[in-house]
Amino acid sequence: GESVGLHLPTLSVQEGDNSIINCAYSNSASDYFIWYKQESGKGPQFIIDIRSNMDKRQGQRVTVLLNKTVKHLSLQIAATQPGDSAVYFCAESGGGSNTGKLIFGQGTTLQVKP
Amino acid sequence: NAGVTQTPKFQVLKTGQSMTLQCAQDMNHEYMSWYRQDPGMGLRLIHYSVGAGITDQGEVPNGYNVSRSTTEDFPLRLLSAAPSQTSVYFCASRRTWTSSNQETQYFGPGTRLLVL
Numbered sequence: 001g002e003s004v005g006l007h008l009p010t011l012s013v014q015e016g017d018n019s020i021i022n023c024a025y026s027n028s029a030s031d032y033f034i035w036y037k038q039e040s041g042k043g044p045q046f047i048i049d050i051r052s053n054m055d056k057r058q059g060q061r062v063t064v065l066l067n068k069t070v071k072h073l074s075l076q077i078a079a080t081q082p083g084d085s086a087v088y089f090c091a092e093s094g095g096g097s098n099t100g101k102l103i104f105g106q107g108t109t110l111q112v113k114p
Numbered sequence: 115n116a117g118v119t120q121t122p123k124f125q126v127l128k129t130g131q132s133m134t135l136q137c138a139q140d141m142n143h144e145y146m147s148w149y150r151q152d153p154g155m156g157l158r159l160i161h162y163s164v165g166a167g168i169t170d171q172g173e174v175p176n177g178y179n180v181s182r183s184t185t186e187d188f189p190l191r192l193l194s195a196a197p198s199q200t201s202v203y204f205c206a207s208r209r210t211w212t213s214s215n216q217e218t219q220y221f222g223p224g225t226r227l228l229v230l
Contacts, residue, residue: 032216043204043221051216093216099172100145100211102219104156
């Protein structure tokens with residue numbers, strides 16, 4: 001079946017360093033990907049998205065890279081701040097789904113050390 | 115805009131009780147959905163709606179009912195609560211319903227449900 005997985009359950013970085021969170025997906029028909037940030041006790045918050053016709057997209061302090069050849073997605077956070085501490089999920093949508101369902105990975109917890 | 119709102123924030127039920135989780139959005143979004151989030155299993159789709167009067171099942175619909183009488187509201191009903199329904203429930207919406215699905219969904223703050 002389809003799956004979306006993150007490589008590491010926990011990532012610990014020093015404040016000011018860059019963070020890279022990785023994600024692999026299995027559905028080669030996937031054509032739209034989203035990164036969400038979830039803080040404790042809150043709902044997933046949209047960070048950035050990317051369509052399959054792109055390999056890179058940049059936002060404010062965040063960059064998403066998509067490698068369709070190896071079905072890999074990454075989220076880069078520049079100059080990581082304490083407020084970036086949260087669980088990060090990659091999610092896949094599209095791929096012919098007729099339900100609009102998002103397929104989520106299980107999340108990577110980012111811990112920012114002061 | 116308030117975005118996607120959910121009530122209550124937290125609820126404790128006894129096995130067999132029924133309740134309705136409320137969800138509303140003020141963005142005039144066509145598509146709305148309900149997910150549950152369980153440890154180690156990510157978020158799973160329960161039910162979804164592509165517009166007022168139209169609902170359909172997701173991947174884990176058993177034990178839940180939904181209705182969509184207005185564009186704004188999408189309540190989720192638990193008919194007879196079971197301990198297996200202990201979870202965090204999230205409502206989400208997105209602007210349009212297109213077959214390409216290349217559009218992000220925005221989530222509410224969640225309802226934490228404990229069934230004893």
